[in-house]
Amino acid sequence: MSGTSTGLMPPADAVTPVRHPEAPAPGELLGAHYGQCFGCGGGQPHGLQLEARAGDGVSVTAEFTVRPAHQGAPGLAHGGVLATALDETLGSLNWLLRVVSVTGRLETDFLLPVPVDTVLYLEAEVTAVAGRKIYSTATGRIGGPDGPVAVRADAVFIEVKVDHFIENGRPAEIRAAMNDPDQIRRVRAFEVNP
Ligand SMILES: CCCCCCCCCCCCCCCC(=O)SCCNC(=O)CCNC(=O)[C@H](O)C(C)(C)COP(=O)(O)OP(=O)(O)OC[C@H]1O[C@@H](n2cnc3c(N)ncnc32)[C@H](O)[C@@H]1OP(=O)(O)O
Numbered sequence: 021m022s023g024t025s026t027g028l029m030p031p032a033d034a035v036t037p038v039r040h041p042e043a044p045a046p047g048e049l050l051g052a053h054y055g056q057c058f059g060c061g062g063g064q065p066h067g068l069q070l071e072a073r074a075g076d077g078v079s080v081t082a083e084f085t086v087r088p089a090h091q092g093a094p095g096l097a098h099g100g101v102l103a104t105a106l107d108e109t110l111g112s113l114n115w116l117l118r119v120v121s122v123t124g125r126l127e128t129d130f131l132l133p134v135p136v137d138t139v140l141y142l143e144a145e146v147t148a149v150a151g152r153k154i155y156s157t158a159t160g161r162i163g164g165p166d167g168p169v170a171v172r173a174d175a176v177f178i179e180v181k182v183d184h185f186i187e188n189g190r191p192a193e194i195r196a197a198m199n200d201p202d203q204i205r206r207v208r209a210f211e212v213n214p
Pocket residue numbers: 027053054107108111112114120121122123124125151152153176178180182185186194197198207
C-alpha cells in the first residue's frame with residue numbers, strides 16, 4: 021500500500037522548481053555539507069557516508085552501502101537508517117536550488133527488505149516550490165540503478181536562513197563550524213550572505 025498525505029501535496033500556487041544557474045554540473049559530486057553529518061560526513065565512522073551527485077534539472081543521485089552497523093534485524097538494514105538515506109539524498113537537493121532547507125515532513129514507504137552489503141541506488145528530485153516550502157520525492161533501488169524500488173519517500177523541506185543553525189545548534193559545534201574555512205565555503209555555496 022502506498023499513498024501521500026495531504027500535507028505533502030503542493031498547493032495550487034506552487035511553481036515548477038528552477039535549477040540555480042551556478043548549481044554543480046550534472047554528474048558532479050556534491051560532497052558533504054558538514055563533515056560530522058551522520059548522513060554524508062566523512063567524520064562519522066558509523067554514518068552513511070552517502071555520496072550524492074548532481075543530476076539533470078533539480079535532481080540528484082546517490083549511493084549508500086548498508087554496513088553491519090546499520091542493521092535492525094539480523095542481516096537487514098534498519099528502517100530508520102534507510103529513511104536517513106532518503107532524507108539525506110533529498111537534503112542534497114539544496115545544492116541544486118542553492119538554498120538552505122531542513123526536513124519538515126518525510127513520509128516513507130518500505131517496499132523490500134534491504135540486506136547488509138547491499139548498495140542502495142538513490143534518486144531524488146524537487147517536484148514543486150511554494151514560498152519556503154520545497155516539495156520533493158525520492159526512491160532507493162537495489163540490485164542496480166534500474167533495479168526494483170526498495171524504499172521511497174515524499175517530503176516537504178522548509179527553507180531556512182543559516183541563523184537557524186547558529187541559533188539552535190550546540191555552541192561548541194557551531195563555533196567549530198564557523199572557524200572552519202572549508203565549512204564556510206560550503207555554506208556560501210548555498211547562500212550568498214551566510
Ligand atoms: C555555521 C553553521 C553552518 C551549518 C550549515 C549546514 C547547511 C546545510 C544543512 C542542510 C541540512 C540537511 C540535512 C538533511 C535533512 C535534515 O535532516 S534537516 C534536520 C531535521 N529537521 C529539522 O530539524 C527541522 C525542525 N523544524 C524546525 O526547525 C521548524 O519547524 C521549521 C521546519 C524551520 C519551520 O519553522 P518556521 O521557520 O517557523 O516555519 P513556519 O513559519 O511555521 O512555516 C513555514 C511554512 O512551512 C510549512 N511547514 C512548516 N513545518 C511543516 C511541516 N512539518 N510539514 C509541512 N509543512 C510545514 C508551514 O505550514 C508554512 O507554510 P505556509 O504558511 O507558508 O503555507
